[in-house]
Amino acid sequence: MRPAKSDEVSALLIGVLAKSLSGPCVNETPPEKGIVFPFYLNSPLFPFLSHTFNPFIPHSKMSSVARAIRPFASRVLAQKPIAPICQASPAFRFPRGTRTFSQSPLSQLKKYTESHEWIELADGGKTAKIGITDYAAHSLGDVVYVELPEEGLDVSAGEPVGAVESVKSASDVLSPVAGKVIAGNSILEDKAKTINESPEGEGWIAEIEVADVAELDALLDEAAYKQTIDA
Template sequence: MAARFAVARAAHQLSSSAARKPSAFACQRWQRPAAMMVVERRLFSGSAAVREKKYTEDHEWIEYSADGKTCTLGISEYAAKSLGDVVYVELPQVDLEISAGDAIGAVESVKSASDILTPVSGTVVEVNSTLEQKPGSLNKDPEGESWIAKLTVEGEPEGKMMSKEEYTAFTEEA
């Protein structure tokens, strides 16, 4: 139900300093060989999915599983920083069917409600219930432990999807 009320969420300008944070480049580089191997195997099997974190203009990220059938969704470090202290995370219900562009949850911080959007269609298979107990952990590790939901994926993501480098440039523009 909540999803229908939603519009979008994100982070942009609230703290311009957040944009300048060096972010997880080291981690990114470390991940790349694995990601590229998956790409190569994919090319063989003909799938287009790439196992690398991709970012939306709404400041969510998705990362596909090795078989490309499911993905993990979360909000970016940039978003988590600019929202301020998170006091509540509204998670979707497991088995919820979702369409790209839907709000699948919401975050509340400093009297502000912001929606979490999904760039992919599919079904919610798992939610990170830790966030219900400890919403503040979303500020600490939004791109790791504090993922929001895991989804089975149908079709391609909608809207512009950016690599880490592209996304960092995008947040610095704003």
């Protein structure tokens, strides 16, 4: 390595001095309160700078290199420091096309029959609840007794899965599709009027294991069923 010439050292020191006077970045957090040491104290050049540009050394003891850069240092000090622009990292964003999840339409599927039963699929189409419609419950009047199906009973589409008796009449409840009975709604044994209060909700009559979910394709959706009762 060749020794540095005086003009090279001068240029180096001017760059170091300019950096120390340029100020913090616009987006940089100010230092905490306390004593702030010039950055060159932590520089690898500090041993050299301490002999050539130490503000605490009398002028008479400054080296020739320090005297050489004095005019340039005065010029730098006279200039207004310009804070370099620091770009902040952009906020994290999920990539476009992020996949979202929603329930399958099958789990929300509800169909009706012309004989005023409803069936609603659950558990991915494996099971379904069956009951009578709002229209049927209103037509029957006050329900006083509900006959529930036996657990494990195999039924075909159109076969009874229970019966409802009211002050006006009695009627069988037909299964819209084939399947096996899983359970009857025990609430109706002590509170038959639940069918009047919530015929298409808590007043369901039977729950079955569906044999073939494709059978629901032949049933009515809500709009088609309403047309049959409004006709």
